[in-house]
Amino acid sequence: VPEQPAILTDIEGTTSSIAFVKEVLFPYARSRIGAYVREHGHDPEVAGAVAALTALLRDEGGLRTTAPHALDLALDRLIDEDRKLTPLKLLQGRIWAAGYADGSLVGHVYPDAVRQLRAWHAQGVALYVYSSGSVPAQKLLFAHTAYGDLTPLFSDYFDTRVGPKHDAASYRAIAAALARPAGELLFLSDSAPELDAAASAGLRVCQLVRPEEPSVEHDPRSTHPGARSFDDVLP
Numbered sequence: 001v002p003e004q005p006a007i008l009t010d011i012e013g014t015t016s017s018i019a020f021v022k023e024v025l026f027p028y029a030r031s032r033i034g035a036y037v038r039e040h041g042h043d044p045e046v047a048g049a050v051a052a053l054t055a056l057l058r059d060e061g062g063l064r065t066t067a068p069h070a071l072d073l074a075l076d077r078l079i080d081e082d083r084k085l086t087p088l089k090l091l092q093g094r095i096w097a098a099g100y101a102d103g104s105l106v107g108h109v110y111p112d113a114v115r116q117l118r119a120w121h122a123q124g125v126a127l128y129v130y131s132s133g134s135v136p137a138q139k140l141l142f143a144h145t146a147y148g149d150l151t152p153l154f155s156d157y158f159d160t161r162v163g164p165k166h167d168a169a170s171y172r173a174i175a176a177a178l179a180r181p182a183g184e185l186l187f188l189s190d191s192a193p194e195l196d197a198a199a200s201a202g203l204r205v206c207q208l209v210r211p212e213e214p215s216v217e218h219d220p221r222s223t224h225p226g227a228r229s230f231d232d233v234l235p
């Protein structure tokens, strides 16, 4: 069987703008979480998540009264601190799902990324996602874009449950989960430490250095190839 190249892509700064995640998605959940837990407190999943977060906040000394406003502020702070807490992610995910469903949120994907992801998919290149956002959040973003539902393009999704993005073992675990030799996978990311980790696991890598993302720079000492858009990426 001939080797079939496959692509593993990051989201923030790679397929999509960093600002969409940092300046749209997170503030959207932050501004709504207090009202959301009050309006959906009867939902057992929401009630369970609130109970778990309340217990955690009390343990940490971050919640000293039972006033609803105190809980709102404490939940806002957890979002600001980007705490990787399963019940917090569940609530954020529910709020984002509602926002995407009513059209308030539109998942940002760069047009060159849409064009090339479609072309690669049509050529039979398998496409996978690896992002620090949860898998349900990744699917929501790609399901609700200005270009329609892009989720049919992707064969699988990975988040930090497989391991941290700066850890080579995470990339070995992804290759193993996909039953592919690491060298068949091309990893696309804007982040040099992520590319270093993937390369040391044996993946091929390419750094997205988008003019639209001035915070991302290509280290001239880096041996990783760089691309200004997905149009420059060779699978």
Ligand SMILES: [Mg+2]
Binding pocket: 010, 011, 012, 013, 014, 189, 190, 191
């Ligand atoms: Mg990134």
